[in-house]
Amino acid sequence: MCVVRELSKTYPAVRGRRGAPATPEVRATDDVTLDIRRGEIFGLLGPNGAGKSTLVRQLTGLMRPDGGSVEILGHDIVRHPERAARILAYLGQESSALDELTVSLAAETTGRLRGLEVRRARAERDAVLEELGLTGLAARPIKKLSGGQRRLACFAAALVGERPLLVLDEPTTGMDPVARRAVWSAVDRRRAEQGATVVLVTHNVIEAETVLDRVAVLDRGRVIACDTPSGLKEQVAGEVRVDLVWRESAPLHVPEVAALRDRVVESGRRWTLRLAPEEARAVVATVTGGAAFAALDDFTLATPSLEDVYLALGGAARQGLVRT
């Protein structure tokens, strides 16, 4: 479906000017090689700045890579970037081109610009708005909607005019659970009925674990792992994650707690530890009894998530992934 070979892109260094510090050369994508299969929901997971959006821009023909190849359904997208628009639908992070249109006109116009004739564009518009529960908002300008509704309206526009590949850059940002469910059932329906393939950019590990068939984990422009979510989690199956939240600060006067300090990832009052099950049990016993307990606000013990996989694989960002 989509074959990516040794894709790379380097943003040149920027010289510092008054008020703007110099930035060094950045390799946004570094020898990325991927095979996306037909009909799968393929995820690109990574913290901000990992190169996800750059990779997506290269897949959609919006950015020419420095080297490497992208082939979608047999078409060379590096040599013919304009063909991408006739194969895929892209939902970017920006809605500024549609902001001032009504939901209904945004969807219809997008369909028209995908080459549909008027009647067909209107019929598809009505069907998609109905499917996503947007019919009641059809006459409202997109700008006037809440963040999640705006995102859903742009998603609707992306769906008008069938495409075998959907490239969605963080489609559910800001959405409530009802809207998220509408998005995923619309995606599933297209996959079941049309065999559509979905490339999904996300930094939300819960979403990644629930909806993705396979996921490529990106860190600093490189693919550090690519497997099914459960396959990836097996790599850290021997570990348990312990989250400790202190009331004010950690009780470092307790020797057992002080001993843990070197191994935690600290984020404010929260300590996160990845431990073998026996060790975790010992830690829980320590903090739930004795002097440490008085300082403890909350704790959780959980099986590893994709975030733990990311960190175990050597991901550099400590706080880049979200679990909401």
Next chain:
Amino acid sequence: MRRNASNGSSQSGPSENGPSETDPSEGEQRDVSVVPADALRGAAPAAEERHVTGRPAELGPRARLWPSLVAVYRAQLSRARVARIPLLFVATFQSIGIMILMRGVVDGGGEAQAVVAGSAVLVVAFVALNLLAQYFGQLRASGGLDHYATLPVPPAAVVLGTAGAYASFTAPGTVVTAVFGCLLFGLPMTHLWVLLAVIPLAGAALAGLGAALGLLAPRPEFATLLGQLGMSAALLLGVLPPERMPQLVRLARDLLPSTYGVEAFARTFGERPDWGFVLGDLAVCAAVGVISLAVATWAYRRAAVR
């Protein structure tokens, strides 16, 4: 997947906020997908993929120039209706205000014709040049062009549709200004119909220029600045009668496309307008329009694929 309390792998500590403190939305997240991720594995075999025949898949249709131009035009006009009406009022009142000011300086004759024609065309310059430059500048900077660039639409349709919408949006303000000016300075309204040619042609020239400036400017602030400068030039060089200007300024005036719209319009106030010159002026507008829109289309193509 992490689940609090539901599968026994999690326990919660002594929390003041209750057991759900860690992730309030996790419960909602559980049924985030209606169909389980693995359910369709059988329906979509991985092996079928490799295009054994080597024949690339069929592409979706290309959007043709005219229908997509109409679609962009319609969308932009609806957008203008919401967002631009206050600005159109500003443009019109600005022109009317200038005419009222000039009423004290100019006393009829050729100068009055130049003031009325210049003020009317200034409305076109304000919307088509200034606002369009800002619009494209911001669209480019915010990544909004990605939306169009990932649709199979000809670049010319986007540029012409948008420019056309901005240009036609100037029509009511231009007509109001022209009529008001004629009443104020006692000019004949016999040939006001010439606005039917002046608005689209001056509109094409100025909108093309505005679009090109907006798309070529490296930063949106520059686009705004260039649009404002262009409009100021149209104001100073178009409204003030040329007879009182030094040679150098007159040369600058000749280089500005709006000048030819102003001249064409001003000539029609005369007793016996020389239609040959009117046509000549309008032809210059049309030529500038064609060139600047071609440049804008090229700039769009360049901006869309970076």
